[in-house]
Amino acid sequence: MCNESTIQASAQSTLADRIRHEIDTFTTSEKRAAHVLLSHYPFAGLETVAEFATRAGISAPSVLRFVTRLGFNGFPEFQKHLREELEARLLSPLAKAGPSGNSQGAPALASFADAVIGNLNATVENIAPAEFEAVVALLSDQRRQIHFTGGRFTGALARYAESHFRIVRSQVDYIDGQPSLWRDRMIEIGRKDVLVVFDIRRYQEDVIALSETAARQGATVVLLTDPWLSPIARVARHVLPAPIVAPSNWDSSIGLMLIAEALVGAVTRRLWDTAKPRMEAVERLRNGE
Amino acid sequence: MCNESTIQASAQSTLADRIRHEIDTFTTSEKRAAHVLLSHYPFAGLETVAEFATRAGISAPSVLRFVTRLGFNGFPEFQKHLREELEARLLSPLAKAGPSGNSQGAPALASFADAVIGNLNATVENIAPAEFEAVVALLSDQRRQIHFTGGRFTGALARYAESHFRIVRSQVDYIDGQPSLWRDRMIEIGRKDVLVVFDIRRYQEDVIALSETAARQGATVVLLTDPWLSPIARVARHVLPAPIVAPSNWDSSIGLMLIAEALVGAVTRRLWDTAKPRMEAVERLRNGE
DNA sequence: CGAAAGCTGTACCAAAAATTACAAAACGAC
DNA sequence: GTCGTTTTGTAATTTTTGGTACAGCTTTCG
Known part of the structure; x- marks a missing residue:
């Protein structure tokens, strides 16, 4: 050495x-x-x-x-x-400036991160604050029921969002994308409901069908998608797009994740008076166990 | 106190x-x-x-x-x-600008994004390229079986990673954190296995137990966690930490997501010769349906 | 599968640090 | 100039900290 x-x-x-x-x-x-x-x-x-x-x-x-x-x-x-x-x-x-070193060896993670950060900046630029706020208000309406869903990969994001919202407020659930699993649940969905759906390219047939069904029944659809917009955009009330290209053979969903986490944070703050006791209760239950 | x-x-x-x-x-x-x-x-x-x-x-x-x-x-x-x-x-x-208030004007999404971007930079800085590459090599070893798991919130990330790896290579699965569900699966886990576990603070008892059991049986444990390190670090071969604090009442997992996506990308590239046919086959199956 | 090498934690020790007790010095008031 | 008060330093004390020896364990290599 x-x-x-x-x-x-x-x-x-x-x-x-x-x-x-x-x-x-x-x-x-x-x-x-x-x-x-x-x-x-x-x-x-x-x-x-x-x-x-x-x-x-x-x-x-x-x-x-x-x-x-x-x-x-x-x-x-x-x-x-x-x-x-x-x-x-x-x-x-x-x-503290740039990671100047970062020489040759392995910029694998670093260069990937650079691309992602670019995506995040673009995400912020392309979403109108008013649109974002409108979604926050919608998800803060405790009288509405909120459903989350997504496709093969994005389903995990929907689950991630749902696992947080579930604690912040009541009336939250996750709908699996498979038609056999949601068909019968659709009868309950109506004007008071909100469907938050994650869908990026290779837009998934069953997720589209689910969203269209929900919209037809009067539900308000919020769509998180890529800049090319899933077909679901046609029935969505609010569309929040995020760039997804990255130096990889796969798309990156981190922009969507950013939006999801920001929504969770904003809604939590807005509903703080009721969210705080809920969060504490959950904490107590976990410890008591 | x-x-x-x-x-x-x-x-x-x-x-x-x-x-x-x-x-x-x-x-x-x-x-x-x-x-x-x-x-x-x-x-x-x-x-x-x-x-x-x-x-x-x-x-x-x-x-x-x-x-x-x-x-x-x-x-x-x-x-x-x-x-x-x-x-x-x-x-x-x-x-000393106290951003705590941030009530009205400031776009909630933008400031949140700023914090997240800071986290991502820190994530890259705190992970040694050699460590990252070692994990890539490990996950590229087709003779090994790879299991993913995580906690309440991070479980979704584990699922996200698993849904990609599952296509890139064989021998991939997701293990639910609930003890009743993994107890019996543990008999199959041994020296050849790799456990990739996501765990951030409020470290979850059952996930820790799962990881310790796997480690005891000789499995190689890869941990994605926060900078304070989940207790699982004690039994982990590789630890990849990422900052999680954000201007929110919740922690942000985006740093972990970055690592996960970067791993997926790197492994896909390394296994490209076998991954490409697999990806195409999956594509064909989806369309044929 | 067994022996050797290397790593890691427990228990202990030594060193140095912070803290306290006390007396000398400085300061002010008359 | 002297007394009382406040401030300060010296020296002893106690607590904490860094450091070490050793034994158990894991890993590696034959």
Whole structure:
């Protein structure tokens, strides 16, 4: 390896970079320490050895071995280095800029993330705040029943949204996309109901059929889809599109997930007076169990 | 809990502000301490009492009296406060703008997206490329069977990942977190198996139990979790953490979703020769129906 | 399958840190 | 100038912290 004797806080290479670089040469518990340090960098390292160890789920001696392996001559020296690095970083505000390094090796995750972040920015730009707010208001109407559904892949998103809304308010359920499973449930759906449907390209026949049926019966349909718009858009009251292309053989649904989580957050805030007791009750039930 | 209410790190007023305001009520040596602290704020306070004292040209007890007068219950508490303040400052480069309110104007979706994007950047930074690649290699090993599972909310993510992997390769399944459903399936899990588990805080007992059982039987555990690490990290071979805090009453799982999608993409590319025919076959089956 | 190497945690120890007690010094008031 | 009060430093004390030896366990390699 490199000459580990040279620890100095070069403005360029932070200790974090070195750890990321060498992490696969670490032992299991050293990796744990590294993860904790990196995810709370550098503050996790400024606490005591015992606290650091607890946080990482390892023993104190393992933490000591970790810092020794990094080339430091004891824990206090390690902390001193972190402080100095932090001070330097704070004095030059540009330090936090781009992930410049990111050299050759494996930008697999990084480049994918870049594309996704682009998608998220575009998602925000393409959705009118008024539209978003309208959906929030709709989902905050406690007199309405809310149903979630989605296709092969997006069904998981619908479930994700439903599992949150279920706690925030009552009258929430998930409808499986398979026709045999929803056909009979349709008789209950009417003007007071809201259907939130996730559907992206390779638009799924059965999901479309479900949505059209619901719309025909007077339900209000909210559609989360890609920019090319699922056919469901024809019957939807509100359409929230999000880009889905990514450097992958698959589409990315993260834009839809963003919308879903933002909706959950906004509705929770709006219904806070009733949502809070519900959330606490759920918590109590879980603990009591 | 502890009544730190007296001191607490109000987002608004930093301790430095208070010191500046009260400095003329201090004694001579307290003023010296204050002056040193302010000129190297807050790093002077993060050293030991003795170092601080030397730097200020006063005695250690004077330093102690200084922090006591500031209202702290001992020097360590004082340091803890400084660390937290520093962390808060570093995490929000927007200075002290309290976004808590955010009531009307600010588009809820936009600010939420900003936070999520920050999470995604942090996610990329905190995961070592080597670690990511190791997981890709593991999931690309067609001789192994891969199981996905997750908790109340994260279960949907596990399903999402599983629905993709299922098409890319064989030997993929989803395990429901409920003990009654997985207990008997465990007999089949052994050294050749991989368990990919999603678990974020409010770590779920049954998911932990499932993972520990699998690990005990020799399965390789891959954990996607938050920066505080689910207890499952203790038995996991690979840990991929992602920040989850968002301006919402709920945690955001989008960082985990990013990792999941990136894994799907990378594995698909690596197994392309066998994955492509599979994907085409699935397509044909869907259309033929 | 068995032995060796390496990793990890428990228990303990030593060092250093924070804290307190107390007396000397500085300051002010009269 | 002296007394009383406040402030400050020295030194002893206690608590906490970092560090180490060792034994059990896991993994690896023959």
